[in-house]
Amino acid sequence: MRNSIPLYLLTVLVVGSASTYGLWKFQSSLIGKPPTANFTPAEHGQSEVEYNDPDIEKLRDSTKIRPKDRGVWISLARELLSKANQGIIDRQRASLEAVDALRTALDLDPKDAEALILMGDVSFEMQAFTKALDFYKQYLDVRPDDDSTRARYASTMTFLGRADEARQILEGVVERNPSSFQAHAFLALAFAQLGDVEQVKAQGEKALALAPNEEARLRLGTFLQSFEAKLASGELSTGASASGGDASSGETTSEKPSAAGSSGSIQLGEYLAGNPIAGPKIRDFKTEGKTFIVFVQQFPMSAMPPFAKQKFFGGIQNFVKEKGIKDFSQIEFRDVISGKVEGELKLSE
Numbered sequence: 001m002r003n004s005i006p007l008y009l010l011t012v013l014v015v016g017s018a019s020t021y022g023l024w025k026f027q028s029s030l031i032g033k034p035p036t037a038n039f040t041p042a043e044h045g046q047s048e049v050e051y052n053d054p055d056i057e058k059l060r061d062s063t064k065i066r067p068k069d070r071g072v073w074i075s076l077a078r079e080l081l082s083k084a085n086q087g088i089i090d091r092q093r094a095s096l097e098a099v100d101a102l103r104t105a106l107d108l109d110p111k112d113a114e115a116l117i118l119m120g121d122v123s124f125e126m127q128a129f130t131k132a133l134d135f136y137k138q139y140l141d142v143r144p145d146d147d148s149t150r151a152r153y154a155s156t157m158t159f160l161g162r163a164d165e166a167r168q169i170l171e172g173v174v175e176r177n178p179s180s181f182q183a184h185a186f187l188a189l190a191f192a193q194l195g196d197v198e199q200v201k202a203q204g205e206k207a208l209a210l211a212p213n214e215e216a217r218l219r220l221g222t223f224l225q226s227f228e229a230k231l232a233s234g235e236l237s238t239g240a241s242a243s244g245g246d247a248s249s250g251e252t253t254s255e256k257p258s259a260a261g262s263s264g265s266i267q268l269g270e271y272l273a274g275n276p277i278a279g280p281k282i283r284d285f286k287t288e289g290k291t292f293i294v295f296v297q298q299f300p301m302s303a304m305p306p307f308a309k310q311k312f313f314g315g316i317q318n319f320v321k322e323k324g325i326k327d328f329s330q331i332e333f334r335d336v337i338s339g340k341v342e343g344e345l346k347l348s349e
Contacts, residue, residue, distance in 0.1 A: 053083060053089060055079055055083075056076070056079055056083065059072065059076040060076065062075075062076075063076060063104075067104075070104070070105040070109055073104045073115075074101070074105050074112070074118070076097075077099075077101040077115075077118055080094040080095075080097055081094065081118070095122055098118070099119070102119050102122070106119070111142050113142045116136075116142065117139045120135035120139060124156060129156050132156050136152060136153035147173045148180075148182065150169060151170060151182050151183045152186075154166040154173070154186060154190070155189070157169070158190050158193055159303070161281060161300065163190045163191075163194050164194060167187065167190045170186055170187040170190060171187065179210055180210070184206045184207035185203075185204075185220055187199075187203045187207075188203040188207055188224070191203060192227060193298065200224070201224070204220065204224040204227075208224075264325040264326065264327035264328065265285070265287055265292060265328075267323050267325060268292055268325060268328070268331075269285045271316075271319050272285075277308075277312050278312070278333075281298060282295070282299075283295045283296065283336045287328070290327070290330065291328060291330050291331075292328040292330070292331045292332070293332045293334055294332065295335075295336040296333050296335060297337065301333060301343035302342065302343075309343075316345060317345070317348055329346070329347055330344060330346050331344070333345075
């Protein structure tokens with residue numbers, strides 16, 4: 001039996017709060033350091049920063065002497081990230097400069113595998129999951145046999161609400177690499193978001209047996225214990241699913257939901273259904289007085305980076321204003337299974 005559990009609830013299981021940092025923290029033992037800030041590298045310009053670090057200064061000088069040598073640019077990026085990981089220099093500023101250096105390397109060779117994987121990792125760390133997914137995919141186009149990165153690619157899908165796709169990829173990785181702790185652990189997380197309790201336990205137990213160190217074993221073990229405890233106490237909102245791609249199955253359908261009613265509700269429904277962020281997660285619409293209700297599945301808005309949420313809500317506000325829609329005073333996003341309100345948007349008067 002498969003139950004649906006939104007990603008933000010997995011976060012609560014890991015750290016006991018609504019912050020997604022805990023789930024990233026769990027993943028840090030698998031794929032790298034946890035994210036430290038909300039920003040999208042692609043939205044920032046060139047970063048002029050000074051660290052007074054002799055190693056970094058030497059590499060900067062090398063980029064001026066050999067600007068067409070992508071290896072030098074990648075070395076600069078690696079040094080910046082290494083110093084940031086050690087706490088020697090500011091992490092966000094170092095990441096910005098590292099992204100600039102990696103962009104230059106990719107301008108010189110768009111298929112440079114090392115630059116692509118580093119860009120993927122930095123983007124993931126900075127919560128720019130769509131960017132991370134794109135860079136990982138480009139890397140895998142160059143290095144298709146790298147199953148470790150393929151598992152990382154799949155885990156990024158989980159953060160984007162694409163847990164079933166992640167599951168399929170991770171099952172392939174596990175089949176080829178049955179002794180991979182990383183793949184089994186990520187698969188347990190994907191099954192947790194999908195709500196397949198039996199598989200969470202099965203994959204979790206396999207991962208625990210393969211844990212590379214005590215920290216990873218403890219972190220995963222704590223997650224699994226909390227998962228079972230909250231299921232037993234009824235704290236998790238779950239709902240039975242049926243096969244065939246209905247609202248609780250986790251599968252998206254090719255047919256977009258439509259909004260019946262006033263002209264304003266129809267326009268707003270069509271706009272949201274066609275939105276690249278929300279559209280694939282929308283299952284139905286409903287109006288209650290001046291509230292336009294959007295029923296979504298696996299769309300954990302609490303896990304959205306602030307800049308992404310602001311951009312999403314800003315786009316809706318602009319559309320409503322442009323179309324002169326006066327029917328509603330607010331839009332409410334509700335989970336189709338639990339009924340929980342994932343997000344609210346007050347519309348401008």
